[in-house]
Amino acid sequence: MDNTIDRRALFRGALGVAAASLLTACGGGGGPSSGGVSNAGKQLVPWPAYVPFAGPTPDAPGDDTGVQNLYLKYPETLVQSVGDTVGDGSRVTALVVTYGPPPAPVTRNRYWQAVNKALNVDLQVTVVPDPEYGQKMTTLMASGSDLPDIIMFTNLALPHSLEFIQAQCADLSEFVGGDAVKQYPNLANIPPYAWKGMGRVNGRLYGIPLERPTPANSLFVNRTAMDEAGIPKTWTTEQYLEAMKELSTGRKWGVGWYKTLFGGLGGVTYHAGSLGAPNGWSLSNGQFATTLATPQFEEALGVMRKLVEARSAHPDGLTVSSTDMQTYFHNGTVASVQDGFGAMALTTLTKIDKRFALDLGYPYGPAATPWQGPGIFGYVTFKKAAPERIKLLLRISDYLSAPFGTKEYELANYGVEGVHFTKENGGIETLDLYQSENNNTLPFRYIGTAPSVIYLPGYPETAQAVHDWQKATLPGSVPNPGNGLRSATSVSKGAQLNQIMGDGIAAVVFGREPLSAWKDTVTQWRNAGGDQVAEELATEHAATQ
Template identity: 90%
Template structure:
């Protein structure tokens, strides 16, 4: 799950976890890369950025990715959409879900309220996370009619961009450059999210679902850490000792889960702590994989030591992300790696005041914490007449309304008095919200506001998160491949990720020695890694 109301921030499960895959940022293409590559193409300008002048935060955000901090909910909300959104017609949508299925619309007051606000009959098909990849593959291969709105995650789907180019609407004339100002909430989406989504053959085909810039992060039980005398900042040796100290009597210092080993999810925190480049490094126009760096190998060595010391939950290679999160919430594991969006009211509700939630600082002296791509995915629209496309964009614009607006409140919390109430401390969710929300009915995957730090009822946790961002994000680094296109990354990406994930697991859990990693990297490069690097270099040169 993944928004201000739920815990998966950027990638989860088969979709990866914030920077979980070496390839997810690269997009798809034809065998030559020419069909969707931006090389040699006229580039549509990125949508203009017109920031929303919202309520004054308790502490400001900044250009390093620090989010605006709100310790209290705004007393006065503004209305960001004044015109009628829809035309009363039926609108179909397909999105992924990480929660249980929604209550049918006839019994769902949240769904009914959104439909009324949008003035459409919005029919949403939600596809469970484990089934999403196959569902999308089947949809793209079929010649059947498409939903009006299709949500794409950062999962690398073979030929997805060719499909988008052939069957989805080119949005360039509607949102390129100053044209986006017709949709003020879309114009409020920061440039990094559009660039993270990228162009296709020089054109804009989607609207990004913005997410904070921190990638996969270490969530910690601060209460357990404090009781054990473990400091907030630590060296590599102190980190290893801390995890060992917290592992006794059927409790463990750290929990991983199986899908983290489908890419870089399990390594992200450690690689960033030890200064490894974020997925790729770029120098003199050349891309070099982080897998071949000494810092990445050091990160594997730290993970291997954690496993050898039995500081890691023994089921970490087989347990689901949901179950490992439960182990964290109930105190069985004292820390867990997950997307930054896990810092959410939903997570705090599940912890239920058993402990103070916090984020772990990187432990290396030359840390370069990894950033995510700044978006969870994007929405595309089925080809249609211009007026229909404009209406679909208005729907996404409404659902992208920023914090401090009436539209944001409805999309994120539901109907006041039905799903939530407000008092001096802010939002208080009611029982119905537990089943009717934008996790079970993820409208957040049709449009998403730029995220802020607001955790209702937990101002200390919000402040601690802000302090963590201020301390870590100035040193953070982005993946230079964000938004670039590589045909090989999609056509061979699954096999390459299999090589990488299996190799990481084998080294970390002792089935292969650390010295075997170099051979694994060679296998990965021969399977397509070197070709991806060449394609990224060509794409980068064409888009500067």
Template identity: 65%
Template sequence: MSSHLRRRSLLKFAGAGALATVAGPALAGCGSGSTGNVGNAGKNVVPWPTYVPFSGPAPDAPGDKSGVQPLYLNYPQNLVRSVPEAPGDGSDVTAVVVTYGAPPKPLESNQFWQAINKALNVNLKVVVVPDAEYGQKMATLMASGDDLPDIIMFSNLQLPRSHEFVQSRCADLSDLVGGDVVKEYPSLANIPTYAWEGMGRVGGRIYGVPLERPKPGNSLYVNRTAFQQAGVAREWRTEEFVAAMTGQSGGGRWGIGGSKSLFGGFGSIAYHAGSPGAPNAWELRDGQFVSTLTTPQFEEAIGMMRRLAEKGAYRPDSLTLSATDLKTFWYNGSVLSITDGFGAVARETMDGINRRFEFDLARPYGPNATPWQGTGIFGYVTFKKASADRIKLLLRVSNYLSAPFGTSEYELVNYGVEGTHFTKDSGGIKTTDLFKVENNVNLPIKYLGVAPAVLHLPGYPEAAKAVHEWEKAVLPGSVADPEAGLRSATRTSKGAELTRTVGDAIGAIVFGRKPVSAWKDAVTQWRQAGGDKVAEELAKEHAAAK
């Protein structure tokens, strides 16, 4: 394989995605020859990195073991420096990463990007792939014989044979981050163990660095102002929820919005499934994995969504609407609730809503609710196989980008340069107009390394308090997905197909193309296509992990 990352290779991969780079650098060759055995059963597993929490500023309200985050109403006045010297050596570092924003401004005119490069002492070159194209583009990358970028970001999207690819062509980080050796990278040691577990091992080894997310999973965002004006309380039961969502629809306004990506899998139903008490993806019964799809509570959730659609609560184009367009309708108040990942809370309150209405999160509506936790990660980053010195450099880059809240490194990565992208006053951080186009969303470095999240919404202390109260009310009764971090060869090879089967069936039933009774046929199809095999493999993995 060539020792150069050719520009035409990047162009071929990027396709319709944005190529935020120039001609590529000389890179080390990549390995080959996966064992094909990505499971951990029967393997001598590497210990998880030792957790060494950052001793940062005291919060206004503490977090707890249920997943409630520490609350910071004010930005810390005295920051500390956590990385004593720049991690890089002046070389080029290439990366492929998903994006949910506009393409970044070119490096030559992008002061945020220039500041990041200076702080890292590298020339960062990024291929940003729009989320709608991510699955296809990553499949192209994994099938390609071309040289790889230095850093490859994997989201939580199920990609066929991604773990075989990681095992074959990415660097084994076990001897650099496993156990106490992770202390060489304090920001990575500050990543909580649940995030490493959510990423999981491959063949007993550690191949990536997780992009941590708080424990809440996909949540229902609500326009509290609209519901408050209608006399809808924060606590509701099933019929009150239905009345609230249907009563707000009409005249160009809808109670609930959906999108094509949400109805492509579990995203659209997570809140509804947890409300009547459905297990989070799987339930462990006497060592066996039982799919939530087979439970009466999950079918009840589908019936609830069908009922809401028949009553006109959903935007009628929810099956085809893009995620970007849905957000526009949410921001302008024509859609009063949407499902989104909890990690987007800060973006919603600051950049999107921008005080047009009060933001809130919905409590579950069922009396025996089991709110679903997330996996604890948004995804993870891997590094192309290279010399030990090169891998250590890339780990240092990730360590810098993962610097915790309360450090000067965190401030640069999240807000840019003081006086250029933000200012400070007694209320904390105030972003400038330039920050709207130069930030870590448009240049998505936050998907190359990220600090463990705290609950701090600059300029929105009341919203932060509301989210903290929601966490205290909901998380103690929440449930985790027992599959998190386990490996299934069938899931790896057929996960996208199985997810699509579920998503297509949910969408067809909710919007009236099929009756609710068709769900049993969909479950049978899912089981025969590999669902039962996944359950068997997960049970073996779980038993081996004890």
């Protein structure tokens, strides 16, 4: 069997989110020389006030390290978080990304109809498949006309996106800055790290963050296969390598990766964090230093090289789509794959269908620094309009951001009781219609989303395992200090810097160059603009303190 993998494909898939997090500030955009979107020297609108929702009592509480509240049962009593009428019966258009199949039209979609009725608007949602999203957004921004009312931006760095937002989208500062956000209680419940992960533009607030928990994309593992092979939950570097090799027999492999922005080869982020590398950048005395130059990152490349040499990864991983590789994980063909927390309940557990137990892979290094995510998946912006129209759009986002334990959350996440789900045995039991009408096929969660908790209907053991994993790993996790900051060079030269980094990783991982050659790659990366990015991030950081 030919286990050769194209080196260019490694860059596209194995680097994954590492390339974005190492080189670009959250949301893309420029610095002082790119249209005035930098925050340096600007008067800063205060971050929105934080008024947390008390919520139902969890079975195990979260904490300030990022551990989420754990719920093993669904709340018996729900509260109403939105008391006033949301909409005015008007038509509202929205554009969002999707990672699932397209939804049925509103005329045949009872979930869509129910949400529209609750919002009292005719909400028309255009869903853009992930592979087409970048081009669609580039075309939309270039046209600057006939914009939808609501535009969702993912964490994908889109050149000139912040200039577009500043020119074409509503400045929300007066509506959500400081105590003003209290007019929208569910938006006030969004934690501060999400607002900061989104960042300001020219000192102002232009979006509503779509919160994600502190852990970055994580390593999903087939716990059943690992238990059968006698592989423990915690492991050393050598034990991890041996485990992946042991699971790679016949038509099965230990590692699955795919060519997508997020993930691949267990994720460079997983390996770098396992071995103690800083998350993208380190910050000391106001100065930024790249993780690429650390011995820990170089060691992570060595582990990746050993995985390839041992043929522990699926040989077709970088020629298939993320959907196909996730299917290989769901059916047991690969024993581990990187994915986001948001995929756990809605897609992964459903598609595994209890064929095996799902778990999360623990970091393997002796001094691990698991990498935290930016705290958001993206953010929503609104087309410029009269204040009353902006308030309407904010009320829509506020409704869809209602927290766990509310009636609004139940509708947005599970649909209509008796149609899409029932409540049995202390939990949510989804019905057949939910498989085609849900918040994945029609992602209202990309217009507004609740701060996440750990609740996995029908899978209390997995929920407990996730909570245990968070308690064990998050105290040592580290954020990227560049989150929410702006850098002109990371936008103008990001593709070139990514090329240098990707080619260097490919050369080392696939044995064309010795591990020692990585230092030359780092020098080339620095000279091509990496050091300039560091300087711009330092300027931004100083301005936003």
